Amino acid sequence: MRATDPFGLSGQVLDGQFRVETFVGEGGFSIVYRGTHVGLSEPIAVKCLKLPPSLGSAIVESFVRRFRDESRLHYKLSQGHLHIARSIASGTTVAPATSALIPYTVLEWLEGRSLAEEFEERSARGMRGRPLADAVKLLDSAIDALAYAHAQGVVHRDLNPGNLFLAKTTSGMKLKVLDFGVAKVMADSVLAMGSAARTLGNLRVFTPSYGAPEQFDERLGAIGPWTDVYAIALVLLEVLTDRTVVEGEHIGELAAQALNPTRRPTPRLMGLSVGDEVEAVLSRAVALKPDQRLRDAGELWGTLKHAMAASSAGRVSVAGTLRMSDPAANPAIGGAIQVARAGAASMTGPSLALGGTLRMSDAQSAMTPVPAVVVGTPRPWTDGDAPAQGPSSDAPPARAATARVTVAIALVLAILVIGALAVWLRGAHG
Helix, strand or coil: CCCCCCCCCCCCEECCCEEEEEEEEECCCEEEEEEEECCCCEEEEEEEECCCCCCCHHHHHHHHHHHHHHHHHHHHHHHHCCCECCEEEEEEEECCCCCCEEEEEEEECCCEEEHHHHHHHHHHCCCCCCCHHHHHHHHHHHHHHHHHHHHCCCCCCCCCHHHEEEEEECCEEEEEECCCCHHHHHHHHHHHHHHHHHHHCCCCCCCHHHCCHHHHCHHHCCCCHHHHHHHHHHHHHHHHHCCCCCCCCCHHHHHHHHCCCCCCCCCCCCCCCCCHHHHHHHHHHCCCCHHHCCCCHHHHHHHHHHHHHHHHHCCCCCCCCEEECCCCCCCCCCCEEEECCCCCCCCCCCEEECCCEEEECCCCCCCCCCCCCCCCCCCCCCHHHCCCCCCCCCCCHHHHHHHHHHHHHHHHHHHHHHHHHHHHHHHHCC
């Protein structure tokens, strides 16, 4: 029975209204069942916490009291934000086979998969990372939920891909946050137990691969929203690369990486090409000392999006094979030419298609000579080829720019006609 139902709860009805039906899975802290809300005939998830059987009654009572407090807090959070998994109820029950006390919480049933399962599926398909904009879009709803929780003074403490769930909603797949408060209950209980904490054995109060430095060494500072900021940065890097950022055989090795002051897990360390602004933001997010990090999820996400916009604005895209940064450049016809006045903001102006594309980033810039079209090998402009003088400088700028474009078009068409006529004459006299 224990292989398919660890607590033997299938078939039980909890608190007279929550029917436990099927064992779904097991994590570090809990065992999850699928069930039905009897009164509403709606599917539910029943999450049961695992307590070591050797705990004394006083410790169990203290644990259950903390669990109830955190469950009430989770309920309030989930009522305030759609992307925190909705809490319905909590309580305690007794395992039929062992008579062990089992704290449980009843949650909305979510259709979908965890982000950890998403990573496994992508790895099996040989996929390798996503663009930064796509990664931010994927995590956006969950980070917004974390920002809301941080604003309420609540820290998750165990943020990892297993606690982020890609749920099917009426507006598409949205990432939701699970297990608020569970890590705090476990951590507070360990502190309250003192030397008796050894009875918890290998039970962890956070996931070491996503643990912040202060979770390994409390001398660095207190746990707070900045602890979640560190985990968010690691999850974002994993979305960007499709590989775990911090890996090791045992907790000591993972701790050593988290506490290494000279090798911080940043995008460029992971081999990613990002702008200086983005690298700086994520470097702050994974700083060794908590007081050097961004304060909470809201500040991290807002600063990151600003950095992305700054990086994008500072990037000049090349439409074809050549950037015309020097007015004396000599491009071959048929390529795309981008004309930009030095220091001008990037914007799309009038364009002219001549087998390629001419783009003016500033409608008021001086017209750069268009490459000559000749029969045979293209050649550079010479003094004798210079176009006629354009409109006077006291004309309105937009009208002057239009006139210059018109002159250029007329000149190119004239050259094309002369070239074609030359070919025809050579053929006629051949």
